[in-house]
Amino acid sequence: MATVHLGATLCRPYCGDVREVQVEARNISQMLRELDKKFPGIAKQIDESMAIAIDGVIFQDTVIEPIEPDSEVHLIPKIAGG
């Protein structure tokens, strides 16, 4: 199962003190569904304001990217630029 790190401030209102969960998911879309079951409302927050780093590679505004069974996933604030 993939390990999802929930350290970001944006996650706190949904998951409290939980910093890490194991999730069964083959892609980002499935991961969001599984997370939302555990922490209702978090999927919308992630979709609107967060990027997802899967094994070090950052993905943003996409739900189709694959997640491996042993992937490490970090939720980070969305990144922009100037």
Place this chain on the structure above:
Amino acid sequence: MNDVTLRELRVVGTRPVRPDGVDKVVGRAMFGGDAVMPGMIFGATVRSPHAHARIKKIDTSKAEAMKGVKAVVTSADFPDIPSEEAFVGEGPMNFRDLSRNLMARDKVLYDGHVVAAVAATSNSIARAAAESIEVEYEVLPHVIDEIEAAKGDAPLLHEDLFTSGLETKPSTPSNVAKRIEFVKGDLEAGFAAADKIVERTYKTAPVHQAYIEPHACVAAYNADGQCQVICSSQGQFMVRAYCAKLLGLDISEIRVTPAEIGGGFGGKTLVYLEPLALALSKKAGRPVRMIMDRTEVFRGTGPTSGGTVKVKIGAKMDGTITAADAEMYFQAGAYPGSPVQPGCMTCFAMYDLENARTIGFDVVSNRPKVAAYRAPGAPISTFATESAIDELAREIGMDPIDFRLKNAAKDGTKALYGPTFQNIGLIQTLEAAKNHPNLKEKLGPDQGRGVASGFWFNIGGESSASLNINEDGTAVLVSGSPDIGGSRASMAMMASEILGIDVSRVRPIVGDTSSVGFTHLTGGSRVTFATGTAVCEATEEVVKILKGRAAKIWEIDEEAVEWREGHAYPAGDNAGKFEPLSLADLAAKAARTGGPIAAKASVNAQGAGPGWGVHVVDVEVDRETGHVKILRYTAAQDVGRAIHPSYVEGQIQGGAVQGIGWALNEEYIYDKNGRLDNAGFLDYRVPVASDLPKIDTVMIEVPNPRHPFGAKGVGEVPIVPPMAAIANAIYDATGVRMTSLPMSPPKLRAALDAAGVGAKVAAE
């Protein structure tokens, strides 16, 4: 993944003449202010002279009665948009805030806030009409500084702003919009293990992107509800989306054409004039042109934040950093949304740290809402952390580059903000800086050398491109990215490399919103990566079509055709003996073999490689005047793969120069009423060519395998290190540590005097 092994290529990595250069230097290029529409009239704005005030009444009657005036608008002419958060443009946005920033409703929140706009048959009539509009204000106390604004008794900008990110929601509103935190490891244990600790507070002033070309547009709201906009902007699709939202229109009703742009740097990732011009045009029944003058640009458009950053870093005597902590307050301007979040994420990214924390506060205050400026947030926080790193290196007696090498982030390092870095070139960049000949130059009296490093994420995102082969074998390449840094040349080069034809035969253009697929704006150092990916995909598709046409002509299987050097060849003897067919040959036969040869691609590019920069600067300090002269400037950067090296060097040099201005001169100066005193380039001093030596650049190529040629974004990293590098050099020259920007002559002179090392002491 792509094979991005560094090897010599035919086009990528060379330096062809830019396709847009001649028009720009002879004045033929069409910028936003050059656009004309038949029957066009002219718009002007009415702006608040107060930093904070309630609008009691707006009397537009004199303006409406003036001959030549065709329309007057106030907030009553715009939908009252409810609060709606979205991540669009270059950062998180609340559309209600964007709407009220465009045109004040009920309250003005900064000197320069728009309260009304006028359109008339000439510029002079429009300005006279604007001046005739009478606005009655109830002036309120104001606050500008972020620390003052964060206090509980500060004048309150918004009654409904409650700090988010706290354990419990506060019961009273404040000017602190948000608190964020990133933490890793055990800070207490880390500091306990340190032999030396440096703890200091740093402050930066707000600065403007200072693009030479002011905001400009011409917009037409036609009788059938269709709108046309030609404007200077970093994103035509962004302008379209914002105008639709702010005016209550369908997106399909608006067509936006990007003009050539004279600088943006993030400052043109918002709209200021376009919705006003459209609203005026709707009322007037004529197209409306609006161009800001320089004063309006300074008073009314988003600069970046000023910030206060408190840093604490500890290390062992062997140079290992054991803990790092930073707390920062950033000004957001009139509405929430400072870049404090990326500020927190970037300032320690250059280091492999076990124990680290950053805490950030987004604070509103009475100045223009901030906009993105080249690596938003990172220069502010990194000025503080890289200054502290320098001090710590000196405390333990270690060379500043060696100290950074000892702790450098590398492949496998887990960043404070979460992900693990891959394919990064920070160590190579540090070593390149260390070995540069400039560092062998001896320093004289009052001269010093400073080093600093920097990081920026870079992004990808949605981009579209189409490649059309003309009947004579030339090509037109249309992409959706406004060219603010030479990108269209790089796009043509990548297409030319894949096609195998001369780059002069690929004409790159930037399409409007109706002529090319959706493309996210130009910013975030994304274009060569994301739009380049779309260009390569479209070009590969064209090559497939060309091979297919050759196969049809030769009556063999498509798999038996290969494409190289701009020609179709039979793939081996078994495929048959045929004379190669050039792209021109196949283009001439296009109609007879299946029709026009063209392809398009739209991507959502992911996995942009981050950028790393190391700068070394030699300065000479005039103790009498406080003037700092830059003697030598070396900027080394991991660029992935330089598609057009001259453009990459230009980005590095330009970013460094903007950082030098930020370090030494630039700041907003307000009077006691919160009005901007220096709203022009005479008193807001940016560096010019005669101020500086040539910036020496070193490009390190550690390719990103997620780009067809290994490119990484390059435009933003180079603005991150300069301020700390210069502060560190000033310390090396004088023994005085400057912790506040800008380090302008009067401030440096005062600091030297306070430390007892000013000119008088030197003379003695």
